[in-house]
Amino acid sequence: EVQLVESGGGLIQPGGSLRLSCAASGFNVSSNYINWVRQAPGKGLEWVSVIYSVGSTYYADSVKGRFTISRDNSKNTLYLQMNSLRAEDTAVYYCARGGHSYGDFDYWGQGTLVTVSS
Amino acid sequence: QSALTQPASVSGSPGQSITISCTGTSTDVGHYNYVSWYQQYPGKAPKLIIYEVFNRPSGVSNRFSGSKSGNTASLTISGLQADDEADYYCSSYRTDVSVVFGGGTKVTVL
Numbered sequence: 001e002v003q004l005v006e007s008g009g010g011l012i013q014p015g016g017s018l019r020l021s022c023a024a025s026g027f028n029v030s031s032n033y034i035n036w037v038r039q040a041p042g043k044g045l046e047w048v049s050v051i052y053s054v055g056s057t058y059y060a061d062s063v064k065g066r067f068t069i070s071r072d073n074s075k076n077t078l079y080l081q082m083n084s085l086r087a088e089d090t091a092v093y094y095c096a097r098g099g100h101s102y103g104d105f106d107y108w109g110q111g112t113l114v115t116v117s118s
Numbered sequence: 119q120s121a122l123t124q125p126a127s128v129s130g131s132p133g134q135s136i137t138i139s140c141t142g143t144s145t146d147v148g149h150y151n152y153v154s155w156y157q158q159y160p161g162k163a164p165k166l167i168i169y170e171v172f173n174r175p176s177g178v179s180n181r182f183s184g185s186k187s188g189n190t191a192s193l194t195i196s197g198l199q200a201d202d203e204a205d206y207y208c209s210s211y212r213t214d215v216s217v218v219f220g221g222g223t224k225v226t227v228l
Contacts, residue, residue, distance in 0.1 A: 035217070037164075037219075044121065044207060044219060044220070044221045044222040045156070045158075045164065045207050045209070045219040045222070046219065047209070047216060047217040047218065047219060050217070058215050058216060060216060094163055094164075096164075099154075099166060099169055099175075100169050100170065100173070100175075101152055101169065101170055102150070102152045102211040103150075103152045103154060103209060103210060103211030103212075103217045104152070104154040104166060104169035104170070104209070105154070105156075105164075105166060106166050106169075106175060108163040108164055108165075109163065110163055111163060
């Protein structure tokens, strides 16, 4: 059974850093493309970043230069390193597995809440 | 990276059909057949219900159907049921290799 479990969220001051983890089971993170998608409180979904099986990475303009996506194949885990955090980064962060083709996400984690506030 | 345009809300009575539109541009919806739709209940993660414009993942009801014309994609829910009441999001792959979501549509079953 495919499962994704996020962790690492919490309350952080503006300008601070946080690393999110997404532990995968039931498939290999090295064989699929995995994304981070976030949702601000009461708002819609926003794509954040993707890492493809070949290792290439892409980011939304809103996080480019501040966030870094990576994976540890030995731990079957995805990460999102978030630096220079801003209030507008406050959201539930989901990891989501790439599905059948480009841009569809067939399995999602339960999400982890990041709150950026002083 | 502007969001795709969806109506904020759509409502219908049980048994009726409703359609949610999703309007993008020639660099996303109009360029690829990589349009997806998601259903999200409050406090829960989204669930994929349509991918590649009209394909349904295994286990998704055939009451959900998707289509596309030009820069606009649509999701139709037929035989509306009480548990269809949720938020629905469209998304599309873009020519700059990013993914863009719509703003979401709240479906209310009257």
